[in-house]
Amino acid sequence: MTTERYNIKAAEAKWQKSWSDQDVFTVKEDTSKEKYYVLEMFPYPSGRIHVGHVRNYTLGDVVARYRHALGYNVLHPMGWDAFGLPAENAAIERGEHPGKWTRENIAQMREQLKSMGLSIDWSREVATCDPDYYRHEQAMFLKFLEKGIAYRKEAVVNWDPVDNTVLANEQVIDGKGWRTGAPVERRKLNQWALKITDYAEELLEDVKKLERWPEKVRIMQENWIGKSQGLQFKWNIIGSEDQIEVYTTRPDTLFGASFVALAPDHPMSAALAGNKNGFDAFIKACQAQGTSEAAIEQAEKLGFDTGLQATHPLLGREVPIYIANFILMDYGTGAIFGVPAHDQRDFDFAKKYNLPIQQVISSAEEIDLNKESYSGAGKLINSQFLDGLEIAEAQAEIIKRCENDNSGFGVTKYRLRDWGVSRQRYWGCPIPIIYCDDCGVVPVPAAQLPVTLPEDVSFDKPGNPLAHHPSWKHVNCPSCDKPATRETDTFDTFFESSWYQFRYCDPQNDTQPIALDKADYWMPFGGGVEQYIGGVEHAVLHLLYARFFTKAMRDCGIVNTSEPFTGLFTQGMVTHETYQDEAGKWLLPSETLKNDDGTTVHVQTGKPVTVGATIKMSKSKKNVVDPEEILGTYGADAARLFILSDSPPERDLEWTESGIEGAWRYINRLHRLITENMHKLSPAGAQPAEDKATTEILRAAHATIKGVGADIDNFQMNKAVARIREFSNAIDKFLKDSAGSDTAIPREVFEILLQLIAPMMPHLAEELWHLLGHETLIYNQMWPKANEALLANDTVTIGVQVNGKVRATITMPKDADSKAFENEALAQDTVKAAI
């Protein structure tokens, strides 16, 4: 018998064409079916997909195909997060227009994704740089402005003095601009911001309810929002009318206060310092101070003594006033009172400036206040009316007294800051605002939207090309028609990714971001995207912004949804070994060769190569593999299978050559398993034989249906793959055992196998399904139902332990009583011997 070897390339292309020709992935609202929205974080169109994308989209595709087979109306879209800096950098480096560069990249990446065989409804594709996308964003921004959710404020930003642009925090490395290396300046600029702080409490309360989010991400968001409760009150300045307002979460330690300190950039600091010598130098030193982790750890606590004293309004305590480098203007009120005995920073400061260290919390454990502060539990001492109280009681008491006395009040604060959305960049969505000398800030009228980017821009000057453009920014004021200028800033690119999940539901709508009825179908009040999948690196920024945006859209009447993503899965990274040649130069995995003796050498020179740590794939360490090469060599199914096989999806996945080869071998083995045994298939419609082997293989089939379904539900794709391999091994054994006899393999067994592999290896499943004689696509086949009657196992095998050691195993009827188990156990020779 001759069997043709499985031609992976031809088969994968053929079935991709079939899916496309039959338009099976296009989806419409259908109220007769339950919907299921599967979404993976959309890619930035950098030009080529990387293995992280392959992992992300494979995971999503398994869920989408599985849910579709279960009968859900599945929405599984794809798009492009297309605005951003790399496009501008490419423009600067190669003189290409960012739009052209981006669109070419999209075209290339779309083809790469299609070659993975993803079940994506490409008719819903969106690119955020498309005016038809961002016009709605501009309209929403104007609604936010009306509602008071968007506002203009003066904010301190990271300013690169060489490029003349604002940098994001991530673009500041050790206090220097990432591109220019110039020391970053802190500058005050007028910026548009969104009032995410108004939503702090709702964001915090709701994130606790997102049960299908990883605990880790929920905690990260909670920490980021940073709710704290404390006391806010004012200290009087001796010899002045002014007061210093402070915030503390430890009002109980008030009697231990030995100083009051203000942030260097606190509005009162300069006045308090007066014209004392050294203040300017002190401020300069504070500004020069790095913000990196290392810098903070090494930084000495520095203070500037104003020479003034402050008194507590309720208690009359008198303490010196300092300006200190470790006080942050962005948190609380930008001023504190210091309690050296119970706060380590205050302790360090007190040691340096010889301030008193007064203990007010006692503890059973030993406290040495010469060495360090004590911040644990205990009872109040040295605190007059608070003495003897527990910390929590003391806090309540002091807040009560201050409130009665009107000298202070209990207050809830959040660490969360408003979201500054202005960027001095070209390749972003223009902010639809016009500035008029007479009318001030004028929103662009709805009829004039979208404000589109000019095509003819030059990048030869540093700074924002929109500001340099000769004509773009000059317009007439919409209200008085006098000459006016446009806002030349563009939105932060997180703006686009904050609402794209809605746009996929109604991508062609040119009057609204999304029609309400479509939003209500796909992203109803009770929940949005059932399954969102992406990297954990977006745990805070993107996922918090998108949650906020959804609530803001809801409050503007655009949607009824409160939470965009009801289910979230964060995948692990893809890692790879690293390689260096003798000179220490990093080598690509494809430049190395493993010898049989275990050594690794350079593929061309044959010189030894040092194999280094297995770390996240990165261009700089060159430990990357190109998905296009993998797909070309092994095919999409093998790549998908390997990605799903070994590591649990939430953990890091080590990419290995032997692993992908193993997956490829299994694809071929499955193909042979079916094609070489077609003649053993039972005829269609025949009742299965009732012999033991046939019953066992059917039982295995149905147990596998149940297990694989549960595994996919639980995102344990590696277990699903193991189960399928176990099942195919069982089929293999069945066929070998029955060789020579006329025992048929039930057709159902092969069909179940193919249906179970279909979400993971869709091309192979279609190919073999077709070879079994089916005219319809396996994609449209309903997921098989496990036959519970077959699964009901009537015997059970248990281990018998004596003194904690397994001495025997016994197999008993499941409904046997405990006495029967006991008798059988005691009858075992090994058990008798052990007793």
Add this chain to the structure above:
RNA sequence: GGGCCCGUGGCGGAAUGGUAGACGCUGCAGACUUAAAAUCUGUUGUUCGUAAGAGCGUGCCGGUUCAAGUCCGGCCGGGCCCACCA
């Protein structure tokens, strides 16, 4: 400094408190082949033993339990996130 997660063979990893190591990768031995590749078969925690078999084994110490990789307490080690946040 705060928070979270994880420690199981040579490796990735399985295991509702109930036969630890499923499934794979690697290695080893063999079959087929002139040879190689591919494929197939066997084997692969560790120690002792020719073998049958026996002992030891889930980072360490203790606890709960008839029974612990799993639950509890305390250590040790590794990773991630946040952070002069008052």
